[in-house]
Amino acid sequence: MKRGLSLQAALAAYRADAELAPLPDQPDxxxxxxAYHPDYLRGSxxxxxxxxxxxxxxxxxxxxxxxxxxFIDEADLAGAQVxxxxxxxxxxxxxxxxxxxxxxxRGARVLLATKLRLGDSNTVMAEGGIQAAIEPGDTAQQHMQxxxxxxxxxxxxxxxxxxxxxxxxxxxWLIHQGMQFDQTPSxxxxxxxxxxxxxxxxxxxxxxxxxxxxxxxxxxxxxxxxIEVWEQSPVVELLSNERGQKCVGAVLGSLADGSMRIVRxxxxxxxxxxxxxxxxxxxxxxxxxxxxxxxxxxAYRMGAKLCELDSFQYHPTGLVHPAHLYGKLVxxxxxxxxxxxxxxxxxxxxxxxxxxxxVSAAIIRECREGRGIHNDNGVGVWLDTxxxxxxxxxxxxxxFPKLLTRTRHVGIDPRxxxxxxxxxxxxxxGGVVIDVDGATTVPGLYAAGEVAGGIHGRNRIMGNALLDIxxxxxxxxxxxxxxxxxxxPKKITLEHxxxxxxxxxxxxxxxxxxxxxxxxAYTAAGKDIWKx
Amino acid sequence: xxxxTRDIQPVELLINGIPVRAEPQMTIVEAxxxxxxxxxTGVGCLEGVCGSCRILVRxxxxxxxxxxxxxxxxxxxxxxFLPAPGTPxxxxxxxxxxxxxxxxxxFHEIFPEASRCRHCHGCVKSCPKGISxxxxxxxxxxxxxxxxxxxxxxxxxxxxxxxxxxxxxxxxHVGLFCRRITAFFHLRPxxxxxxxxxxxxxxxxxxxx
Ligand SMILES: Cc1cc2nc3c(=O)[nH]c(=O)nc-3n(C[C@H](O)[C@H](O)[C@H](O)COP(=O)(O)OP(=O)(O)OC[C@H]3O[C@@H](n4cnc5c(N)ncnc54)[C@H](O)[C@@H]3O)c2cc1C
Ligand code: SF4
Ligand code: SF4
Ligand code: FES
Numbered sequence: 107m108k109r110g111l112s113l114q115a116a117l118a119a120y121r122a123d124a125e126l127a128p129l130p131d132q133p134d135x136x137x138x139x140x141a142y143h144p145d146y147l148r149g150s151x152x153x154x155x156x157x158x159x160x161x162x163x164x165x166x167x168x169x170x171x172x173x174x175x176x177f178i179d180e181a182d183l184a185g186a187q188v189x190x191x192x193x194x195x196x197x198x199x200x201x202x203x204x205x206x207x208x209x210x211x212r213g214a215r216v217l218l219a220t221k222l223r224l225g226d227s228n229t230v231m232a233e234g235g236i237q238a239a240i241e242p243g244d245t246a247q248q249h250m251q252x253x254x255x256x257x258x259x260x261x262x263x264x265x266x267x268x269x270x271x272x273x274x275x276x277x278x279w280l281i282h283q284g285m286q287f288d289q290t291p292s293x294x295x296x297x298x299x300x301x302x303x304x305x306x307x308x309x310x311x312x313x314x315x316x317x318x319x320x321x322x323x324x325x326x327x328x329x330x331x332x333i334e335v336w337e338q339s340p341v342v343e344l345l346s347n348e349r350g351q352k353c354v355g356a357v358l359g360s361l362a363d364g365s366m367r368i369v370r371x372x373x374x375x376x377x378x379x380x381x382x383x384x385x386x387x388x389x390x391x392x393x394x395x396x397x398x399x400x401x402x403x404x405a406y407r408m409g410a411k412l413c414e415l416d417s418f419q420y421h422p423t424g425l426v427h428p429a430h431l432y433g434k435l436v437x438x439x440x441x442x443x444x445x446x447x448x449x450x451x452x453x454x455x456x457x458x459x460x461x462x463x464x465v466s467a468a469i470i471r472e473c474r475e476g477r478g479i480h481n482d483n484g485v486g487v488w489l490d491t492x493x494x495x496x497x498x499x500x501x502x503x504x505x506f507p508k509l510l511t512r513t514r515h516v517g518i519d520p521r522x523x524x525x526x527x528x529x530x531x532x533x534x535x536g537g538v539v540i541d542v543d544g545a546t547t548v549p550g551l552y553a554a555g556e557v558a559g560g561i562h563g564r565n566r567i568m569g570n571a572l573l574d575i576x577x578x579x580x581x582x583x584x585x586x587x588x589x590x591x592x593x594x595p596k597k598i599t600l601e602h603x604x605x606x607x608x609x610x611x612x613x614x615x616x617x618x619x620x621x622x623x624x625x626x627a628y629t630a631a632g633k634d635i636w637k638x
Numbered sequence: 639x640x641x642x643t644r645d646i647q648p649v650e651l652l653i654n655g656i657p658v659r660a661e662p663q664m665t666i667v668e669a670x671x672x673x674x675x676x677x678x679t680g681v682g683c684l685e686g687v688c689g690s691c692r693i694l695v696r697x698x699x700x701x702x703x704x705x706x707x708x709x710x711x712x713x714x715x716x717x718x719f720l721p722a723p724g725t726p727x728x729x730x731x732x733x734x735x736x737x738x739x740x741x742x743x744x745f746h747e748i749f750p751e752a753s754r755c756r757h758c759h760g761c762v763k764s765c766p767k768g769i770s771x772x773x774x775x776x777x778x779x780x781x782x783x784x785x786x787x788x789x790x791x792x793x794x795x796x797x798x799x800x801x802x803x804x805x806x807x808x809x810x811h812v813g814l815f816c817r818r819i820t821a822f823f824h825l826r827p828x829x830x831x832x833x834x835x836x837x838x839x840x841x842x843x844x845x846x847x
Contacts, residue, residue: 222690240830322817430710629679
């Protein structure tokens with residue numbers, strides 16, 4: 107990598123009113139992606155050797171976890187306390203809460219188990235908003251086309267049709283739960299355009315959309331009499347029937363005292379979110395601390411099929427400065443509102459509202475070719491917020507309070523200083539294969555939200571994740587609540603774990619690594635979770 | 639970290655009673671992890687929006703509450719991670735509030751303590767987000783739910799104000815209640831309603847042969 111300008115030098119040279127040269131001609135998008143997008147880094151991919159996706163491409167660090175040993179064996183089950191419920195929801199983010207509420211609305215007894223505190227999630231951090239085709243000129247068909255096109259046509263059309271079809275009703279349901287959205291003076295929901303959308307379609311609550319959503323759903327779940335919540339209780343393994351072919355429960359570890367508990371159930375809904383905290387390819391991440399891809403590991407060991415394991419979203423605008431917020435997100439809404447990206451020489455280098463993979467690749471190109479800006483943390487380019495403030499005074503405070511609040515206590519004001527940004531690991535495009543009811547390829551096992559795959563193809567557009575988690579969360583909740591009771595005695599086994607171990611041994615793969623990861627190793631608790 | 643910063647003196651402090659040597663610029667959460675302080679799992683977003691990392695901070699004689707991911711280490715500081723808040727004491731379901739006309743009576747049934755604020759400022763002093771909590775409670779008790787809710791826009795539900803309140807008012811939950819009923823009763827956006835109506839008509843047409 108060629109060295110660019112230092113942060114001090116670039117700041118001194120920066121002027122919010124400098125004349126800008128026109129945008130240079132853009133290279134072919136595919137060539138740009140192949141040359142600079144992290145998914146195409148040499149050595150980043152490998153092929154899986156065991157499991158339902160054997161032979162498929164997979165990101166290397168993820169492959170190590172998918173092909174690892176379980177935490178527990180039969181000995182751990184002996185003596186563990188057993189709890190029975192109708193539906194077990196794993197994960198306390200937006201998808202988990204929506205699923206729990208939908209299942210409880212259908213009369214099911216629901217247990218929601220989550221790793222940390224209910225609401226610690228990627229959902230609470232979402233800023234930009236949620237998509238729904240509600241404007242007069244807009245249609246579900248247009249929304250569908252935008253989603254498929256931006257996903258490079260890898261999405262499953264049936265799932266995308268379900269996603270966009272759920273849009274308006276999902277917003278109504280959220281309002282019914284007590285969620286607020288920004289309105290125009292005449293009372294309409296305020297909509298924004300986003301990268302890759304053909305119409306203004308993103309509705310939002312300032313840049314606190316996820317916070318507003320999460321505190322409302324958390325309260326709705328906690329207040330619901332049909333839902334029991336277990337916090338600090340990560341699922342460390344699923345349970346199967348004697349033949350290892352149906353999911354019949356889960357094993358939960360306690361972060362408080364290390365004990366194990368067993369939950370027996372008709373159906374399990376995985377809503378464990380993403381994997382940013384695996385720091386793929388050494389990238390920083392925008393994700394919360396519990397985003398360690400546990401759901402993928404649990405589902406894969408159980409025999410479920412996954413998809414797009416070689417496609418991840420690196421969001422163009424992660425913070426490089428200040429240090430304690432390294433990798434944290436600046437919402438795309440800021441670019442949608444008109445903020446430009448500039449390199450160290452104060453030049454534009456990409457159309458800021460191209461899909462995220464293209465914009466990220468272009469930023470990485472600038473940095474690698476010596477047109478980046480350096481400080482102790484890393485390298486980046488400018489997100490030109492002062493120029494935006496000049497052209498629309500008051501806009502940042504009115505629409506992006508989080509952007510201003512988050513760095514206020516360290517004395518940084520984005521209205522005066524441009525923001526140093528670099529792509530950050532943001533989203534898992536693929537995941538567990540599901541149908542329109544959230545059912546995976548394993549009976550009894552459902553998945554919803556970021557852990558599921560097939561909707562966003564190989565690149566997700568802003569606002570579609572929040573729509574996905576509520577729409578498919580509710581779908582999975584309804585389907586799981588309607589699932590048939592098994593007749594006869596319920597046997598819970600680790601047959602699927604034994605099967606996976608046999609496959610690992612046959613393939614000559616090492617058995618030292620254990621998964622799921624539960625917490626990153628750099629957290630104190632992540633260093634010594636149980637016996638790993 | 640560059641060579642220059644490595645020469646800088648470490649900061650010594652106590653976290654959960656355990657002595658920790660941290661680098662300057664570290665947050666309490668980062669210092670706790672780097673120092674191997676066990677069972678620090680009251681953490682989530684690391685950017686001050688999830689409200690999990692509640693800490694008690696002592697600097698000399700001064701004691702405060704704060705968020706651990708937004709508080710930086712200082713020499714001699716003592717930090718204590720607080721347990722997560724319990725289940726809400728004030729029970730209600732929005733769907734049982736069918737009529738907007740008796741909402742003030744229902745509010746005072748659900749939150750009977752809200753009208754007993756003694757203006758001790760405990761909630762305001764403890765709020766890491768600088769929210770005018772006390773004023774919000776006053777607006778709510780007077781029935782101005784929209785304004786009250788707006789005051790809590792940036793609330794991260796750390797519930798530090800709830801812990802501070804001597805009257806058990808649960809200001810964070812009062813604020814959230816106000817926001818929720820404002821949406822539940824008043825958010826009726828014409829563009830959304832129009833679209834839902836359109837979709838319903840399309841669906842009806844499909845059903846009729
Ligand atoms: C900073 C940021 C901003 C974003 N902005 C937007 C936006 O503006 N619009 C948009 O549409 N999308 C946005 N996204 C994406 C979107 O927020 C997420 O994809 C979505 O919220 C995921 O929801 P979820 O419920 O699937 O997962 P999460 O909300 O992450 O919840 C997963 C839950 O599962 C728990 N869990 C994990 N493992 C286990 C386990 N082993 N056992 C038990 N529990 C477990 C976690 O602790 C967590 O509570 C953003 C994402 C980030 C990180
Ligand atoms: S109002 Fe209360 S719960 Fe909300 S941020 Fe302030 S102290 Fe925390
Ligand atoms: S802490 Fe309670 S009693 Fe004191 S000012 Fe706040 S709401 Fe009123
Ligand atoms: S970790 Fe979320 S507020 Fe500190």
